[in-house]
Amino acid sequence: MAxxxxxxxxxxxxxxTALDSVALQLEKGQIVGLLGPNGSGKTTxxxxxxxxxxxxxxxxxxxxxxxxxxxxxxxxxxxDRNALPDYMNTKQLMDLYEDFFVDFNRSKAVKMxxxxxxxxxxxxKKMSKGTKEKLQLCLVMARDAQVYLLDEPIGGVDPxxxxxxxxxxxxxxxxxxxxxxxxxxxxxxxxxxxxVVFLKEGRVVLHxxxxxxxxxxxxxxxxxxxEVFRC
Amino acid sequence: xxxxxxxxxxxxxxxxxxxxxxxxxATAALLGLMVGPLQKExxxxxxxxxxxxxxxxxxxxxxxxxxxxQRYNNSLLGDEAYFNQVLPVTxxxxxxxxxxxxxxxxxxxxxxxxxxxxxIAMFSGHFLDIFKVNWLEFLSKVDWLTVILVLLVTVFxxxxxxxxxxxxxxxxxxxxxxxxLAAIGAYIGLMIAExxxxxxxxxxxxxxxxxxxxxxxxxxxxxxxxxVVTIAIGVxxxxxxxxxxxxKLNLN
Amino acid sequence: MEWNxxxxxxxxxxxxxxxxxxxxxxxxxxxEKLPSVRDLAMDAGxxxxxxxxxxxxxxxRELVFxxxxxxxxxxxxxxxxxxxxxxxxKRYFEEFANKLRKIGxxxxxxxxxxxxxLEDIQA
Numbered sequence: 386m387a388x389x390x391x392x393x394x395x396x397x398x399x400x401x402t403a404l405d406s407v408a409l410q411l412e413k414g415q416i417v418g419l420l421g422p423n424g425s426g427k428t429t430x431x432x433x434x435x436x437x438x439x440x441x442x443x444x445x446x447x448x449x450x451x452x453x454x455x456x457x458x459x460x461x462x463x464x465d466r467n468a469l470p471d472y473m474n475t476k477q478l479m480d481l482y483e484d485f486f487v488d489f490n491r492s493k494a495v496k497m498x499x500x501x502x503x504x505x506x507x508x509x510k511k512m513s514k515g516t517k518e519k520l521q522l523c524l525v526m527a528r529d530a531q532v533y534l535l536d537e538p539i540g541g542v543d544p545x546x547x548x549x550x551x552x553x554x555x556x557x558x559x560x561x562x563x564x565x566x567x568x569x570x571x572x573x574x575x576x577x578x579x580x581v582v583f584l585k586e587g588r589v590v591l592h593x594x595x596x597x598x599x600x601x602x603x604x605x606x607x608x609x610x611x612e613v614f615r616c
Numbered sequence: 617x618x619x620x621x622x623x624x625x626x627x628x629x630x631x632x633x634x635x636x637x638x639x640x641x642a643t644a645a646l647l648g649l650m651v652g653p654l655q656k657e658x659x660x661x662x663x664x665x666x667x668x669x670x671x672x673x674x675x676x677x678x679x680x681x682x683x684x685x686q687r688y689n690n691s692l693l694g695d696e697a698y699f700n701q702v703l704p705v706t707x708x709x710x711x712x713x714x715x716x717x718x719x720x721x722x723x724x725x726x727x728x729x730x731x732x733x734x735x736i737a738m739f740s741g742h743f744l745d746i747f748k749v750n751w752l753e754f755l756s757k758v759d760w761l762t763v764i765l766v767l768l769v770t771v772f773x774x775x776x777x778x779x780x781x782x783x784x785x786x787x788x789x790x791x792x793x794x795x796x797l798a799a800i801g802a803y804i805g806l807m808i809a810e811x812x813x814x815x816x817x818x819x820x821x822x823x824x825x826x827x828x829x830x831x832x833x834x835x836x837x838x839x840x841x842x843x844v845v846t847i848a849i850g851v852x853x854x855x856x857x858x859x860x861x862x863x864k865l866n867l868n
Numbered sequence: 869m870e871w872n873x874x875x876x877x878x879x880x881x882x883x884x885x886x887x888x889x890x891x892x893x894x895x896x897x898x899x900e901k902l903p904s905v906r907d908l909a910m911d912a913g914x915x916x917x918x919x920x921x922x923x924x925x926x927x928x929r930e931l932v933f934x935x936x937x938x939x940x941x942x943x944x945x946x947x948x949x950x951x952x953x954x955x956x957x958k959r960y961f962e963e964f965a966n967k968l969r970k971i972g973x974x975x976x977x978x979x980x981x982x983x984x985x986l987e988d989i990q991a
């Protein structure tokens with residue numbers, strides 16, 4: 386059984402079709418790039434996998450189950466916005482994660498927070514936007530989850546932090562987990578990916594191994610992306 | 617999991633309400649001093665302190681209502697839902713934790729009001745009057761069954777009103793846009809439906825128990841029916857919230 | 869040590885080249901224990917599965933060997949290392965001779981030029 390199975394998944398917002406009969410199977414032990422320009426349906430897909438949106442048609446199965454309490458135990462999600470209660474400080478947020486997620490690895494979180502130079506007693510509302518993003522990522526990656534769904538994890542951060550994030554994703558890699566990274570900044574992450582999925586106007590237009598793309602086309606994934614999505 | 621939710625939910629409201637309670641009690645002390653020992657100083661000050669006390673009371677009520685709405689709307693349907701709704705917790709546990717915490721803070725606000733009353737009495741120098749009353753005699757005369765029924769109707773009535781607001785917000789969120797407007801519309805709709813149901817029940821009952829209505833037994837019966845109806849309607853609201861959150865959640 | 873990857877070439881083969889070079893140059897000396905797959909992948913900023921595949925290929929070429937519990941080691945076999953040097957030398961010579969042939973030099977001219985160049989840098 387694939388870790389994630391998506392069948393005929395369609396999501397409509399009124400007359401707008403955000404996802405159009407998406408089918409995907411993702412195995413464990415992989416780092417997958419969910420690539421597409423803004424508005425291609427990346428965030429919508431991740432939200433459905435987290436149970437934050439109800440599909441119009443089709444299904445998402447994680448470990449064979451619809452998104453729900455059981456899947457939420459094993460899915461670590463980095464949303465595209467700050468979602469944490471901002472009156473709490475880092476230490477309190479770690480307590481919060483520890484209370485609700487059995488797989489939260491506190492020592493890992495402490496190490497990451499220290500590496501990134503965050504102040505453990507600073508309330509979140511006093512942090513800069515970038516710092517909030519880093520903290521949120523630390524908490525998500527500190528879980529020993531089976532599925533990581535990261536929506537634009539490298540969007541707004543500086544190059545040094547971006548490198549740290551990518552190294553964190555690599556070091557966190559394990560054979561039992563699948564990591565899905567949604568982004569439009571491909572050249573930064575392509576060397577980290579096993580598989581790439583191109584999403585265009587709500588449809589999967591390509592699902593292939595990154596190495597296969599390089600081998601067959603003699604091009605980088607980034608270059609192929611630019612060709613597929615040429616305006 | 618409900619316990620863990622409450623562990624975070626209760627302090628989240630307290631963070632805003634406890635400081636207001638303290639302010640309220642301070643204005644009560646001031647009012648007590650002005651009507652008591654300092655009465656002769658200035659009538660103007662009595663008016664000012666009475667206004668302050670009223671303002672503090674209003675602030676508590678407004679803040680409680682705003683926080684109860686906000687804690688539900690923002691953390692389960694707004695930006696914070698992107699964290700809360702991915703916790704391994706069921707929709708019913710979420711809704712229950714919000715309701716219980718709202719209930720608790722409504723009760724605590726009532727306790728705070730009682731405390732301000734005592735404080736006014738204390739500071740005005742009339743505190744000792746309390747002991748002049750023959751409490752034992754008074755307490756023995758109280759019709760406890762009726763009092764408890766009235767209290768239960770009040771408590772469950774408030775809980776039901778909170779759930780009614782939650783249901784209206786959740787229904788409003790189903791709209792594609794103008795969710796606030798839709799929520800207000802839903803609220804008015806629920807109010808109308810509730811009035812109809814309430815009137816229907818009352819009419820049936822008054823028809824059947826017409827002659828007992830003016831006795832104490834009749835009053836108790838009315839309260840009991842009101843209690844059952846209130847709880848039943850509250851449960852319906854709970855299920856509306858739960859159904860929409862579990863099956864129709866669409867965060868924007 | 870820096871890792872630099874070219875666009876459009878499978879990362880797997882670039883890793884093999886880089887590690888082969890490190891072994892040939894002695895950056896990883898014979899018998900030395902290699903870092904773990906995860907550490908190598910982190911250092912290079914590449915997917916751990918890709919690194920794993922590259923190491924498996926190096927194992928197949930007998931440049932490295934693994935011991936079940938303690939990890940991967942650079943080969944100690946003189947023969948293999950000598951073979952590696954010869955193979956790399958052959959590859960470089962080929963590249964270099966092809967370029968010189970392209971500008972019209974004959975075999976003799978090339979040998980002469982190499983001799984003179986070696987004498988020059990020794991002087």
